[in-house]
Amino acid sequence: xxxxxxxxxxxxxxxxxxxxxxxxxxxxxxxxxxxxxxxxxxxxxxxxxxxxxxxxxxxxxxxxxxxxxxxxxxxxxxxxxxxxxxxxxxxxxxxxxxxxxxxxxxxxxxx
Amino acid sequence: xxxxxxxxxxxxxxxxxxxxxxxxxxxxxxxxxxxxxxxxxxxxxxxxxxxxxxxxxxxxxxxxxxxxxxxxxxxxxxxxxxxxxxxxxxxxxxxxxxxxxxxxxxxxxxxxx
Numbered sequence: 001x002x003x004x005x006x007x008x009x010x011x012x013x014x015x016x017x018x019x020x021x022x023x024x025x026x027x028x029x030x031x032x033x034x035x036x037x038x039x040x041x042x043x044x045x046x047x048x049x050x051x052x053x054x055x056x057x058x059x060x061x062x063x064x065x066x067x068x069x070x071x072x073x074x075x076x077x078x079x080x081x082x083x084x085x086x087x088x089x090x091x092x093x094x095x096x097x098x099x100x101x102x103x104x105x106x107x108x109x110x111x
Numbered sequence: 112x113x114x115x116x117x118x119x120x121x122x123x124x125x126x127x128x129x130x131x132x133x134x135x136x137x138x139x140x141x142x143x144x145x146x147x148x149x150x151x152x153x154x155x156x157x158x159x160x161x162x163x164x165x166x167x168x169x170x171x172x173x174x175x176x177x178x179x180x181x182x183x184x185x186x187x188x189x190x191x192x193x194x195x196x197x198x199x200x201x202x203x204x205x206x207x208x209x210x211x212x213x214x215x216x217x218x219x220x221x222x223x224x
Contacts, residue, residue, distance in 0.1 A: 032210050043201055043215035044154075051210060089153065097142060097161055097208040098169070103153035 002027040006090045006102035013080055013109050021075040021105045023064075023090035031094040033057075033066055033073040038087045038104070047075075047088070080109045114138055115216040117202050123222045130189040132219050134202030136182075142205040143185040144169075144213065145177060147198040154201070160185055161208065192223045 007022040025031065032051045036044040048057030053068035062077045073090060090102040114137030124130050134143060144159040146169075156169030158177040166177050174196060176188045189196055199220050203213040 032212075034212055036215075043217050044203075044213075045215070046212045049212055093209055093211075093213075095209050097159060097167070098156060099144070099203075099205075099213055101154040103151070 002031065002092060002094050002098075002100050004090050004092055004100050004102040006088075006105055008103075008105070009087075010106040010108060013107070015082055015109055015111050016079045017109075019075070019077040019080045019084075019107070021088055021090075021107070023073045023075065023102060025071050025073065025090075025092050025100075027071075027092055027094050029094060030068075031092040033064070034091040034093075035062070035064055035073070035075050036089040036091060036101075038089065040086075044089060080107070082109045082111055085109050115202060115204055115214060117200075117216040117219050119219060120217065121220050123224060124192050125224055126193060127191050130192050130221065130223075132187045132200055132202075132221070134185045134187070134216055136185075136204050138204060138206075138214070139182060140204040140206045140214075141182075142208050143179065144203040144205070145175075145185070145187045146201045146203065147171065147196075148201060148218075149198050157187065157200075189221075192221075194223050197221060197223045 003026045034049045035047040037047045048059040050057040050066035056065045087104045093099045145157040146154045155171045160166045160179040202216040205213045
């Protein structure tokens with residue numbers, strides 16, 4: 001079945017460091033891929049998405065490229081800020097009615 | 112922000128009591144979902160709905176039931192709450208399954224003592 005695997009955390013970075021959170025997926029066909037962010041005490045918010053191979057999703061300085069050949073959708077940001085501290089979830093949806101989420105990666109950015 | 116509200120936001124209840132959580136949307140989206148979030152497990156799907164009176168089970172449906180009598184409301188019921196159902200519950204909506212993103216509510220923190 002469809003599934004998402006993302007790197008375990010927690011991840012701790014200094015402000016202005018480069019961020020990569022790895023995400024790989026297993027799915028038949030052509031799923032849509034998403035990154036969500038969750039701040040403490042809140043629900044998940046959509047960060048970015050890509051709906052076909054080679055698409056690049058981007059938002060708030062974050063980017064992720066849909067790589068079908070490596071079944072990956074890694075999240076990157078060139079210079080993180082303290083305000084980026086949150087939990088990040090990779091997700092996919094495919095034919096059918098369900099979403100599949102990774103287990104989440106906690107990011108802490110220290111000044 | 113998508114118009115999704117959940118009620119109550121916090122609830123403490125005793126083992127064996129029934130509990131109903133409500134999700135209300137103002138977006139007229141067809142699909143609605145209930146998840147639970149627990150440390151180390153991420154988000155797990157409990158039940159979802161693909162239309163009024165149309166529902167299906169998710170990964171962790173045992174001990175839960177749902178109902179959707181109108182587009183905007185999706186109710187999650189714990190018939191007899193157990194301590195293992197202590198969790199944070201999120202409702203989500205989606206316009207079109209298989210392609211579109213989900214929008215999440217603010218969550219309900221449920222504690223079963």
